[in-house]
Amino acid sequence: MFNVKPNHMIKVKRSQRLAFTMLSLAALLTVIILFGILFYIMSQGFSVISMEFLFTEPRSMGTEGGVFSAILGTIYLVALVLLIATPVGVGTAVYLNEYMPAGRFKNIIRFSTELLAGIPSIVFGMFGFIFFVLMLGDHTGGFSILSGALTGVMMILPVIIRASEESLRSVPNTLKEASLALGTTRWYTIKKIVLPFALPGITTSIILSIGRVIGETAAFLLTLGGSLLVATSIFDGSRTLALHLYLVAMETGDLQMALGSGAVLIILIIIINFTAAGLFKLLVRRFST
Incomplete structure (x- = not known):
């Protein structure tokens, strides 16, 4: 029998209660901050949202009109980035x-992906501007959705690869x-056992990547071009809602229009995330049958 002193047990219980209280307060503070930001943006920007605001193009550098072209630009960009990055990253x-096989080359690849994940987005944007916009401009359309998407793929590929690999x-072996x-064959095992089991982690990595693409401004400022017009193809210039919000707030100072764009952006992020999660679950379910 272990001889545990009562005073020691009291100290242990006090430490446990203190740790539980601190962790609960940290979680509560995080939730309060999150909902506080969301409430402020939605309450300030919701008054701007209307059918005209959602379905008309911005005018006068974004101080008039709506955000229709920015909404389409965001959807086109996210769809194209995921179409390229998801199969490449998961594969x-x-x-x-x-x-x-385990070895030095495998370790080098893993280290490289971790290194790329830590590179600032402006560096990716500068590379995308030089390579995709200037050097390959005849093939990508210069400032275009395609140039922005290829830049976005480079940004999120390391995240998808590392998170998917951990999943x-x-x-279990x-x-x-x-x-x-x-x-069974190795591929059949991967298709029927490994991928369905790892689906939650893979889906989470892709959803986090969607958030980074939607919220990015610096990299896409150098590759998308920031056009106010509705893009008719991936070779046209465009702007995302985050980029539109940034340009309106910094160049025109119209905070009300910027807050309206921010409210629409939050709603769009929620819709895209839920849609993406549902689609990936459906695809893996079909893939495993």
């Missing part, structure tokens, strides 16, 4: 985790070994 993670590594023991 790379599957190859690194399931096929590539894949969390799959016993499940994979049991599947292979039944005579």
Whole structure:
């Protein structure tokens, strides 16, 4: 029998209560800050939102009109970035985790992805401006949705690769070994066992990447061009809602229009995130049957 002194147990219980209280306060403070920001932006900007604001193009540098072109630009950009980055990022993670043997080259690739994830977005924007806008301008359209999307892909690929690989590594080896023991192929095991099991982590990484694309301004300021017109193809210039908000607030000083754009941006982020989560679950469900 362990001889535990009563005073020691009292101190342990006090420390536990103190730790629980501090953690609860930290969580509560985070929620209060989050909802405080959301409430302020929505309450200030919701009065600007109307059918005309949502479905008309901005005029006079964004001080008049609406945000229709910026909404379309955001949707086009996110869709194109995900269309390119998702299969490349998840496929790379599957190859690194399931096929590539351990060794120096594998460690170099992992270190490189971690290094790329920490590079500031303005550096990606400068590279995208020089490479996609200037050097490949004849093929990408210069300042265009395609140039912005390719820049966005470089920004979020490291995040998707590392987060997806960690999700894949969390799959128990016993499940994979049991599947292979039944005579199935490695790819069949990946498709039926590994990917469905790792779906929550992969989906989370992609949703976080969507948030980074939607909220980015510096990189897309140098690649999208900031056009106020509605883009008719991926080779046209455009602007996202975040970029529109930044330009309106900094260049015109119209804070009311900027807050209205921010309210629309929050609503759009919620819609895109829920839609993306539902689509990815549907795709993996079909993929595993």
